Amino acid sequence: MTDEKQQIEINQETSKVEEAYNSSTKVETNGQVETSSSTNKDLMVGEDVELVDSEAELEKNLVSDLTEKINDLEAKLQEHNQQYETLNNNHLRVNAEFDNYRKRSIKEKEDLEIKVKCKTISELLSVVDNFERARNSINPTNDGEATIHKSYQGVYKTLVDSLKRLGVGPMRPEGEIFNPLYHEAMLREYTNEYPEGTIIQELMRGYMLGEQVLRHSMVKVAAPQTSDSLDQKENLVTDKKDVEK
Template identity: 60%
Template structure:
């Protein structure tokens, strides 16, 4: 016959499995909650990281655009200053060219002075060439308002209408930029030729009209 001690021990043994199961369930639930919390934190950190990455890329793109824009503005300013400086020198080149064609030295002394001036002219032209300046050669080309400025129009049948016949003032370019338009004479359509019979008829018609 079981004693009271045996009954108590048996009851205690029956309670222990139930308590162990409850503890395991609580632990599992706590772990699940912790995992969910870690997942949520990971997602938040991931979104935050993507946001930081997007901000970084945007800032990097803005800085790159700023750098390119600044470099372009710097180059344009340098080119503008360069063009303005060269343009100021062009009248000097014109004067040397006029002197070369118009001045005829009369003796050796004048010839020596003339050669000295032409030496300076050659050095100036060579310096301009080295920095990319080129003189226009528009004769025989079709008139282009982007390059040429028409000063005179001459009726002629020797050239097609709109052809540059003569360069009156030389034009210059720096690379593909116009420093000074070439001032030119342009071919125009020839005037119609009136025969002597037509001219006489026109005169008679005018006389008859005036008498009537």
């Protein structure tokens, strides 16, 4: 009995020792697990920090690249705009030069036509003068002379009508103030009946082609009468007769 009791006590002590050992082992194991878990958490946090830093660096590099590309595109756009402005200005200048050339050519053509027309018509004015002299100086005395007079006056009228269609018109300077652009003073008459410089009489008819002078009108101009001018009156009458001849 004593041996069995001792054996039981030994077994109980052994059980207590095993329980104590098992408890300490469990505590150590739990400590290691907790330590390992804490380490894993620290590693995960470190990896997250490194990942965030890497993404920030990538974003920074991307923004820098995009900014550089935008600056390059803006520079190219500005260069293209300058080229466009240059080409557009050249185009406008060429158009303006061509338009000026066209207008100048038209003006030169018109001036040449007027010049040729004036030269041609001027040669016919002497014919008109002769018809007018004949009409004023010839008085038919019989039917035959009247028939001849009427026939060449018909030719004269046809010539005058043709000149009118070309734009030729006679000047009517009587009563106007003398203008050297249109009139040529052949005589002066000293009188107080007209203001000084007034055209009293047209001695030879002048003609216009539009705004162009074909022939200046030869006129007699009024001058203020003085005591000296009375002595010159006789000479002026003589000059008038010479001009009319």
